[in-house]
Amino acid sequence: MTAARARPYLHAVGVFLLVRLSGLVVLAILAGNRHRELFDVLKSWDGDWYLAIAQNGYDNVPARFVDAAGQRTPTTPLAFFPLYPMLIRVVSPITGSDSVAAALLVSLIAGCAAAAGIFRVARIVDPRPKTGLLLVALWGGAPMAITLSMAYTEALFTALAAWALVGVLERNWLLAGACTAAAGLVRPSASVLVGVVALAAIVAVFREGKAWQAMVCAVISPIGLFSWWGYVAKQTGSLTGWFDIQRQGWFSYFDGGRQTAQFFGDILDTGNSVMETVTMLLVIGAVVLTFLIVFSRLPWPLWLYGGGTVFMVVVTAGITYSKARFLIPAFPLLIPVAQGLANRKRHTMIAATVAFVLFGSWFSAYSLTGWTLAI
Template sequence: MRTAGTAVAYYALVRLTGVLVLTAWSAAAGKSARTLLNARWDSLWYVRVVDQGYGFVLTAPDGRRLSDMAFFPLLPWLERAVSWLTGLSEPDAGLAVSALASLAAAAGIFAVVRLFGGEGAATATVVLWAALPVGIVQSMAYSESLFVAAASWSLYCALTGRWIGAGLLASTAGLTRPIGLAVVCAVLVAAGSAARRKGGPDLRIAAGALLAPLGAAGYVLWVGARRGSLLGYLDVQRGWGNGFDGGAAFARFLGRLTAHPPYVGGPLLAAGIGVLLWGYARGFRERYPLSVQVYSGVVILLALCSSSYFGSKPRLLMPAFTVLVPVAAWLARRPVRLRVAMLTVLALGSAVYGAFWLNGSGPP
């Protein structure tokens, strides 16, 4: 618990630095950092669900019909509950939920990685995750921190044989974001492996496996019932321009970046994806648990092979925290001064980029 607390404290320090830099940058630009964190983009959709329930559809200038049913319900539920309990406005309640969830996510990442990577790599992974270029999203009234909190602790429960907890947390993740599918797949793989090792049926393993998909399945079926179609949720996603195309649209996007000035965007983005895939492949070489690899693999697959919102790809990839472990393990073997210096540079870079990003285009 002491080492976990240290890792979470480092995480909080990195994220606090990001928020302070954002506050100073926004003040200089005549903007409100608080508004940027809790009342723009997806945050507004979540608050609308809290205030009015589901059913709102916005017609975009390009003709797309954007339904609020694209947003899963756990974060709005928690925003409503926190607002009722504390008297905070719904946007501020969203910030409170995200702040607490991000700390739980940091602790969950540490707990998972320590099982197969050791304490040094686990701590470094937590800091690297906090210092991602788009790490500021972890401090916004978005669902990423909440999802990673549920996902990481579900993985931990699955890896340590706590099957009821694994199933319930996977179901919770499935009520948070569409990529809850990744957690469900991970729990099912872990449950199958455990059942084979036992050589026969086990009620607790079976219960965890049955519980895991209930959250996501329940919401998708509810949307289908509301829209009068079993595949109603897919229709909602098509309305937003989202779909699974195997990465064809993303490849075309890379091609456009490469073919137009300043020409370096495409190669840089491709290099970043290459590093991401290297980290993932390295996990197989280092024999990370199969359930962990399945989880990150599904996250990466869904993020890179969806057909829209290319500017959101870094944010959508953020839950795949295990791809950071090879770099974290390398850092953990470096001298303390070098390790601290490198992580400090990354944290400051993340803070500056996050302030620049939110005061500019920001995450769609």
């Protein structure tokens, strides 16, 4: 890639880093006010699990690590997918065997790759560079985007999802298949990405000339996800082993949206906390944006992936306060917002984007310092 062609992507990465830096500054301020160390906050909750797996392997995670129900079985660590802790272990020698630094470095690199992929997707649907830069800023500064800078999988998964969608839109089926297969080893929400990419590949088999490449994509896309589910099934002796671990340990299962509806009803009735109220509003906003992108002129793989991610968030029971971060990989939802801002006057565009990023930075920091339950 020539310097001229690479420059817009460097700008996109620069925007991402600037936005994430602002989020970390806000987090450092709020953490300091509560006498907490920044690096300790950045490895909270699931981060501790991934670090323990990276350091000890699945079989030797210390007994103090328990699930959301406060319980622990030999198979409890298998709830966490393997690629992220594997990368932590690979990168760890570079950081002097400091697993926390390695995890944050993996997230940083993955976040930059995700920003470049998201910018590429935006350029495909809207050639104006500012639309792509706005999309990166909105995604990187969204509420709960702090997880992109934590020992969490959001950055890695979004990077793989973004480049998988680039592969689909540009008919680079081997890229799409490889990224989707890898995403299946990162988190269970890859099921949506697998479905979208495999469907697009199958459609291409019947419509386009490079049928063998699309067929390879359709075949390899689910390999990562199915391999991990199959491995957990073997370890637990049950075909539904991974799902059983999730249901029993983290109360996560398909319920058709019943828990989400009940949660919304409770919040509308009582409005007990900022965390609960904002989470409800974010999910409602995501649903509204889903309808917007479905009826827009976006390529169907984008709205199907974004809408499918929202659907899974709504119809899956579990830790309700995690729903906001589960929406982070659904970046296509923000494309119409980025396009709308790109059509505004410069000062309006900048002011609205800065306000959004500041709100997202505050809510992210609050969720880790002011809120005491898991995210």
